[in-house]
Amino acid sequence: MAGTPQYIRNLNENLIMDALITQGTMSRAEISRQTGLSKPTVSLAVEHLIDRNLVREMGPADNAQGRKATLIRFNETAYYVCGIDIGATRIRIALSDLNGEIIAYRTYPMVVQGAYERAEATMLELLRSHMNELLDENHLNWDQIQCIGFGIPGVVLPESGRINRIVDPLAGLEEAFSLESLSGAFPCEVILENDVNLAALGEYRSGAAAGYPLFVFFSIGTGTGAGIMVHGQLLRGLGGLTGEIAEMLVDDGRRLEEVLSADGLMQLAKDYLDQHDELLLEAADSGADDLHRHLTPERLFEAARSGEVEALDILQQYSKKIASALCQISVVLAPDLIVLGGGVGGNGDVLLPLLRQIISEQFPVQPQLICSKLGEQAVVTGAVQVAIQQTMLNLQQAME
Numbered sequence: 061m062a063g064t065p066q067y068i069r070n071l072n073e074n075l076i077m078d079a080l081i082t083q084g085t086m087s088r089a090e091i092s093r094q095t096g097l098s099k100p101t102v103s104l105a106v107e108h109l110i111d112r113n114l115v116r117e118m119g120p121a122d123n124a125q126g127r128k129a130t131l132i133r134f135n136e137t138a139y140y141v142c143g144i145d146i147g148a149t150r151i152r153i154a155l156s157d158l159n160g161e162i163i164a165y166r167t168y169p170m171v172v173q174g175a176y177e178r179a180e181a182t183m184l185e186l187l188r189s190h191m192n193e194l195l196d197e198n199h200l201n202w203d204q205i206q207c208i209g210f211g212i213p214g215v216v217l218p219e220s221g222r223i224n225r226i227v228d229p230l231a232g233l234e235e236a237f238s239l240e241s242l243s244g245a246f247p248c249e250v251i252l253e254n255d256v257n258l259a260a261l262g263e264y265r266s267g268a269a270a271g272y273p274l275f276v277f278f279s280i281g282t283g284t285g286a287g288i289m290v291h292g293q294l295l296r297g298l299g300g301l302t303g304e305i306a307e308m309l310v311d312d313g314r315r316l317e318e319v320l321s322a323d324g325l326m327q328l329a330k331d332y333l334d335q336h337d338e339l340l341l342e343a344a345d346s347g348a349d350d351l352h353r354h355l356t357p358e359r360l361f362e363a364a365r366s367g368e369v370e371a372l373d374i375l376q377q378y379s380k381k382i383a384s385a386l387c388q389i390s391v392v393l394a395p396d397l398i399v400l401g402g403g404v405g406g407n408g409d410v411l412l413p414l415l416r417q418i419i420s421e422q423f424p425v426q427p428q429l430i431c432s433k434l435g436e437q438a439v440v441t442g443a444v445q446v447a448i449q450q451t452m453l454n455l456q457q458a459m460e
Contacts, residue, residue, distance in 0.1 A: 072097055072105045074456055080134040085118055087129035106132055113138045139206040141451055143443030146212050148229040148282035154440035155194055158448055164198050180236035184245040205248045206451040209443030211255035212237050213283050218300045221252050227283040251446050257294050258442030260287025263399050265445050268433035272397045276389055281402035284317040319381055322357050322404050329360055329374045361407045379414035390425040401432035
């Protein structure tokens, strides 16, 4: 097909689309100058793109004098994409236009009930129901959705889209969340990716890590994992296992995830408070006793923010364990930046001062350490980005 009029027309349309996406609103004359295409060629291609609803006219330019040119822009609402974060305790869904602007965001509780055979079907029905609700609220239909990016807290095998490992609360649902199952449940293209990888991508594109050539997104929550990006590309490795730091072993032989996860933090806090029972009994009305009776990660961080000594001591010990993992990552990868995220790791106001002090005093390699800018939306932001990439690729290929 190379060299045929159809091929050349498609190539011209791709050039114009790229220019509009990069530069924003432009006149036909500006498109001609930017692309090097003749004005008649630009006019013909633009009309075809308007017919396909991929670009639109925005009215006359604000010229100071002379004939006012009609402005053209990429139609970011020609189609939409979604990002879905399937978490251990929450499902988060973002609806986005093709410019990556999130126009709707919802969170739902993760509910796993009954036998896994039934739970698999129920989970897919639940996801589809949430999506239908979101589309109805925004007056959209499935024909307008080009792609859904899913983030899953597990290892996604690159070749098959099957899930090799998943966090404990979702164990048994690997088949329900496989690429094959999700693709069968939704009438559009589906992409499945590890959630921490997507969070890293989200932070790189529109968060705390924008522009960094080598950085690590270190997520601590129900599970523990890392997403590594090198010059804007995710590092995947053999079987997609790069960043599965949950499998690292600490000094006592336990897996890192057992130590750093939310459950690991709670066990550390419980052990600490059990050792101080006598003091707690002597001060039954103290903040420490309240902490002992209402022990959750959220309560622990709240107590630390209030200056409660016991909470600060626990998090100081916990920070040393985080720092040990960060040190091993740093001496192997020497990243420019480490971004902390996740339900536990996102408490940067408490953890970062403790960790930065340890890094400055003990680390042979000292990367910058910051907290996630996107917070709980990091995964869905990355999922939206991969869905947009795939949609734009499909649109481009449809022109060829």
